[in-house]
Amino acid sequence: MHIPDGFLSTPVWAVLNAGSALSIGALARRVESTMEEGRAPLLGVMGAFVFAAQIVNFPVGAGASGHLLGGALMAVTLGPGAASIVMTAILVVQALVFQDGGLLALGANVCNMALAGVWAGYLPYKYLAAGGWRRTGVFLGGMVSALCASCLAIAELRLSGVPMPGAVLGISLGVFLVSSILEGSITATVFFAIERMNPAWIRPGPAEPRRLRGLLAAAAVVLASIGGLLASSLPDGLEKLAGDLGIAGQARGLLDTPLADYEIQAAAEPWMRKAGAGLIGLASVWALCLILARFLPRRERS
Amino acid sequence: MRRPVLEEWSRGDSWLHCADPRSKLIAVLVVLVFLGTSRARPAQLAAEYLPVILLGLGGSGLPPWGVTKRVLAVMTFSAAFSAAAWIAGQPERAGLLLTKSALSSYAILLFAGTTPLPGILRSLEWLGAPRLLVQTTQFLYRYLFVLVAKARQMRAAALCRGGFRWESAGGAAAALFGSAYGRAEGIHRAMLSRGAAGHIASPPWQRPEAASVGLPCALALYLTGARLLWNL
Numbered sequence: 001m002h003i004p005d006g007f008l009s010t011p012v013w014a015v016l017n018a019g020s021a022l023s024i025g026a027l028a029r030r031v032e033s034t035m036e037e038g039r040a041p042l043l044g045v046m047g048a049f050v051f052a053a054q055i056v057n058f059p060v061g062a063g064a065s066g067h068l069l070g071g072a073l074m075a076v077t078l079g080p081g082a083a084s085i086v087m088t089a090i091l092v093v094q095a096l097v098f099q100d101g102g103l104l105a106l107g108a109n110v111c112n113m114a115l116a117g118v119w120a121g122y123l124p125y126k127y128l129a130a131g132g133w134r135r136t137g138v139f140l141g142g143m144v145s146a147l148c149a150s151c152l153a154i155a156e157l158r159l160s161g162v163p164m165p166g167a168v169l170g171i172s173l174g175v176f177l178v179s180s181i182l183e184g185s186i187t188a189t190v191f192f193a194i195e196r197m198n199p200a201w202i203r204p205g206p207a208e209p210r211r212l213r214g215l216l217a218a219a220a221v222v223l224a225s226i227g228g229l230l231a232s233s234l235p236d237g238l239e240k241l242a243g244d245l246g247i248a249g250q251a252r253g254l255l256d257t258p259l260a261d262y263e264i265q266a267a268a269e270p271w272m273r274k275a276g277a278g279l280i281g282l283a284s285v286w287a288l289c290l291i292l293a294r295f296l297p298r299r300e301r302s
Numbered sequence: 303m304r305r306p307v308l309e310e311w312s313r314g315d316s317w318l319h320c321a322d323p324r325s326k327l328i329a330v331l332v333v334l335v336f337l338g339t340s341r342a343r344p345a346q347l348a349a350e351y352l353p354v355i356l357l358g359l360g361g362s363g364l365p366p367w368g369v370t371k372r373v374l375a376v377m378t379f380s381a382a383f384s385a386a387a388w389i390a391g392q393p394e395r396a397g398l399l400l401t402k403s404a405l406s407s408y409a410i411l412l413f414a415g416t417t418p419l420p421g422i423l424r425s426l427e428w429l430g431a432p433r434l435l436v437q438t439t440q441f442l443y444r445y446l447f448v449l450v451a452k453a454r455q456m457r458a459a460a461l462c463r464g465g466f467r468w469e470s471a472g473g474a475a476a477a478l479f480g481s482a483y484g485r486a487e488g489i490h491r492a493m494l495s496r497g498a499a500g501h502i503a504s505p506p507w508q509r510p511e512a513a514s515v516g517l518p519c520a521l522a523l524y525l526t527g528a529r530l531l532w533n534l
Contacts, residue, residue: 004379005410006402010339021430028432040434041493042486044441045449049482051442052449055457056478058471068475077479085432089439096414096422097306097443099376103410104334162383162399163390186475189468193476201483 001153002094002109005102009160016156017107023115024088031081046078047086047093058186071113071149072121072141072187077194077202080122087114112152121145121187135188142187147180166244220282307372311364311415318362318412321517322510323421324428328518330413336525337402337409342532344397350528351405354521358412369415373407380404419443424504445485453478 008016050070057067074083091109094100101109121141128137154172158164164172195202259280263273312319318326333354340347359366380403387396414422420440427436456474460466466474 002379004376004403005334005406006337006380006399007383008338013338024435025430025432028434032434040437041441041489042483043434043438044443045445045482045486045489047438047442048445048449049479051446052453052478052482053475055450055453056471056475057457057466058468059466085435085438086442088435089442092423092426092435092439093419093443093446096410097308097419099372099407099410099414102334102406103330104338104406157383161395163387163392163395164383165386165390168386168389186472189472190475190479193472194479197476197480201479 001112001150002091002101003105003112003153003156005104007102007157007160007162008105008108012156012160013104013108016111017104020107020110020115024084024110027081027084031079031085035082043078043082043086044089046074047089050074050086050090053190058182058189068186068190069142069146069183071117072125072138072145072183073190075118075122075145076125076138076141076191080119083118083122084114087118090114108153108156112149112156116152117145117149120148135192138191139184139188141184143180143184145187146183147176150176150180221279223278307368308411308414309418311368312418314363314416316361316363316416317513318358318416321416322514323417323425324507325510325514325517326413326417327422327425327429329521330409332518332522332525333409334406336522336529337406340402340529342529343394344401346532347398347401347405350525350532354524355405355408355412358408362412362416364412364415369408369411372411373404376407377403420504424507428507441489445482448485449478449482452481 050068050073053070054067071083071087074086077083078086088110091101091106091114095103095106095109121144124140124144125134125137128134128140151173154164154169154176191202259277262277262281264276264280333351337347337351340350342350359369377400380400384396384399387393387399417425423431423436423439427433456478457466460470460474
């Protein structure tokens, strides 16, 4: 989903343009320093491939068809840094030659598709493939890449104050979910077809340093503990729709849980209730991932 | 895929075509930033920016209806969100989304329709865009139509055999990938054999004319004046 000009508020486009420019600048320097000299043609021609691959239709039944978006596929074939540069080049051509996406909104589109979309698509592949779950990793990579990019676009539009009734938001999220599953399936099909043709073409980038993992973990802890305090107290799209339809009060929980409404009921201070719930949630997800990572690869190998 | 009509338009010889690409890039950014930060009502915005657009259309010699048709084609996304704003009971916001989106599209079309892509990319590099990104975009655009033509041939062949099935579509995309990869390797080897460093060399910038330098300044002055006038 390409955001055109005129939709984003000044703080949103200013922050995203500055953030994207700095990130792409740093990535370009890093890719140039690690890439063999004079390999710009490879990146450019692979960008042209992403355009061309959209001509190849994948039948999905009922007379409908889908096509490859390519963020995750580029990430696992060129490495995530180079893929971000290629996706940015694609967005520049789309904005300037095909009027798909705005020029002032380029930072937002780069952030959604070339940075978040590519890296979100690469991480499931990197970690699941390492544990022997390659097919799942590639599928999830494609799916998460598309879902992450479209959800970020919606979030930026909402942050900019673009009105979106609950029903429209619900339908949009449903459409995004279906397209993401489709992107995951297409990415997996094309990935394994490429690998059958020539395994040397699948070249994941170098492993990121431990420092990056530490930074990600620290960011997650900060977000989980402080993010909840900064979050809007307004209801989300579905809650608003339920409120407007007058059915919100009829909702009844089947059982009481200790972290209901994302708060620890036992804590005294409001900030402790929210921050504690965030940290417990984060620790639970981490523990669950750790168990799955230990258990699932063994099961597949057996 | 045919060569985009913008590429044909950008080969004109009007005053705006001959202006320095760097001045035009700054001018379009000035217009977009003023538009993006404006809090005026839709009618005010239209009154403020229409003279600029009309002057640009007159100065460029681009076909007004052709440009308008392209703007309308871009507006489908804006129309959907504008309709959502209307449904949410915010008609002025709906009008503002449409107006800002249409005016921005006119500004970008005037820029892209009077400046060939290599000129735009050189201006971006001059503004500080990473060289690798600019080179990648140049190669992408150079081989885009070759690969798209190949993909179209593959699709035509598949249609003759009854259309793509899921697995065959995957195979076709993989074959296209292999073809693109092979082409990239070939270009790389050819460039190395000619002693090139792996990037497209570009000529040095010429000193811009006074009129080119004046374009973004005049636009910024006019838009500042118009904003002050409306705020009085």
